[in-house]
Amino acid sequence: MNAQNVDAPSAYFLAEVSNEIETHTLALLVDNEPGVLARVIGLFSGRGYNIDSLTVSETEHEKHLSRITIVTTGTPMIIEQIRHQLDRLVPVHRVTDLTVRALRANQDKPLERELALVKVTGTGEMRLEALRLGDAFRATVIDATTEHFVFEITGRTSKIEQFIAIMKPLGLVEVSRTGVAAVQRGTEGL
């Protein structure tokens, strides 16, 4: 029994208290086989769950295992559902809610990073300002002409958002983002 529920007539009513929308980062280890990504995203669209960000790549080549990182939002009940629904897909080896893990370890969040390529065009003062700001954000210039820069920037989602917002008036023309990659802090692996 959940000790804190002991005096409540039903946990059902307790759940109403925590009906707030939360953002969680899930890490999935899956067989890298055809259709596995379709299964995962089909589950989200079919059941009406949200995907804020999704990243996927093979991480263990010899075992053909891919890691999918999904940032999703929902009530705690929905997030639990998502975790279990993902877990029962046959090619899914493991589902870990990194946000829950972080909270259990008394951390605010798991380690999350995103990479973005940001193309900015302009000349004169605007161009210099873009370069200065890129420096301040520790973005690297990976391509340039006299009329443009392409910045590579890595960081938390909030930092990327902020950088893009700042670049907007300075001639932002294109952004490509990887989505979130995440691991748990500390010595422990998945």
Place this chain on the structure above:
Amino acid sequence: MTREMTGAEMVIQALKDQGVDTIFGYPGGAVLPIYDEIIQQEGLEHILVRHEQGAGHAAEGYARSTGKPGVALVTSGPGATNMVTALTDAMLDSIPLVCITGQVPTHLIGNDAFQECDTVGITRPCTKHNWLVRNVDDLARVLHEAFYVATSGRPGPVVVDIPKDVQFATGTYQGPTPNPAAAHKSYRPQLKGDAASIRAAVELMANAKKPILYTGGGVVNSGPQACQLLRELVSLTGFPVTSTLMGLGAYPASGENWLGMLGMHGTYEANMTMHDCDVMVCIGARFDDRITGRTDAFSPNSRKIHIDIDPSSINKTINVDLPIIGDVGHVLEDLVRIWRSSALKTDKPALKDWWTQIDAWRARNSLAYKPSSDVIMPQYAIQRLYELTKHRKTFISTEVGQHQMWAAQFYGFEEPNHWLTSGGLGTMGYGLPAAIGAQVAHRDALCVDIAGDASILMNIQEMSTAVQFGLPVKVFILNNQYMGMVRQWQQLLHGNRLSHSYTDSLPDFVKLAEAYGGVGFRVQKPEDLDGAIEEMIAVDKPVLMDCRVANLANCFPMIPSGKAHNEMLLPDEANDEVLANAISAEGKSLV
């Protein structure tokens, strides 16, 4: 065992190695190599259906009545898309089904080839898992894995899509793995329940003053042992027991503690007991919306224990206090053992009061209907069918609608696996092929499809299958010339405007039966009913029984949409005015 053979031979070999004796199918271009093997072997009987959907439901009926997986074989394109309804049906009702589909040759995949469709894409959301096998050397492994996935954990349908060139290609066949659960790299469902949780459940049950056991199809799926354990648990505890539509028969309808089915058309006593209980033990059921009614008023004062093999069933719609993940049979075995070995006793005086209250609800006689000597009341028809068939080995299947609910209410099921119905998906057209599937598996049994006049027309072509294979299934049509349940909802929700729920040009079912080579009967008067049923049973051929029933009878009791368990509409209260106002504006948008 490994040896060289073609893909088509592998299919037959793998099915035999998996203990399959019957497959239901329909040939076509992309499965011809497999059909060429079928005709050259013995030991595997192929039942030729008349529509692929029929093959799917027949395989479901076979599976549900035997506890073994059902197997269907269909061609690519339309063969596969016709199977989608049956797959979805099996998905929602957790029926183990292995469906093999032909596919266009690998080099044509993606080319919009003749009879090509993206079978694995289309069936992905309606299967537990599916595979497109591009290499013949993977075929045997995938087929064995398919049986493992379909039958283990929460059972369900799987599809193996085999391109035609893979069927022709030669490769190495491997026999099944001795322990597929241990060998599978990612799918290993938990069978044993957590011991501490089970102990906590025992304690909670022992202290209950107003308990109920709410059981579902998971008990039946877990097997005869699980049903036996459920019966033991009931006799140990003296708790009242109710069941979902899918779980009927797990506990006998003649049992003292039986409350009848619960839910939208469940009994008053079952629903009131659910609403007022203080400890609810949900065993292999999933708090479906037909069961809960208004979720925010669902059993408000109870502590809930939920035993389920599928973790995603826990806290999906109703939050529970004590989840136990595991196979019903395994968990009940531990639960009964712990109960026996512990010194805990039920609260006898409290239970006595509880039963007094339940008996008061029972006395409301919620299944009552007005008898008639002029017309056959549909409820009466089911009651007579039950009385005249209960001493036989009888399997009952249904279509979907009012007749299905009346069958669930009035036919008493004593044993599991004898009740075949489409619960989750609500598939009209399920009953006849399902009865055929059951009849194939139980040649000596009486297999009756309780049908409606509308539903039966959805897969009527399977009469031809029944005649060809000498399967004497009995279709007992409660003919009221309406889609009765649709009409009932139109009366409740849409001001009695009966839009397209009346069937104007029904066929003559007697002639239809004869046209197929079966036997047709018609019965219109209550006094002729028993004789007609006996005649129907006596005929050793497929029968269509056109049982003309009161046209406007409705199915009660009923929890109207958007209402709670304690707000049931009872038959004696359901006059026109009550019906017109039964459902609130919010309730109308619900299904």
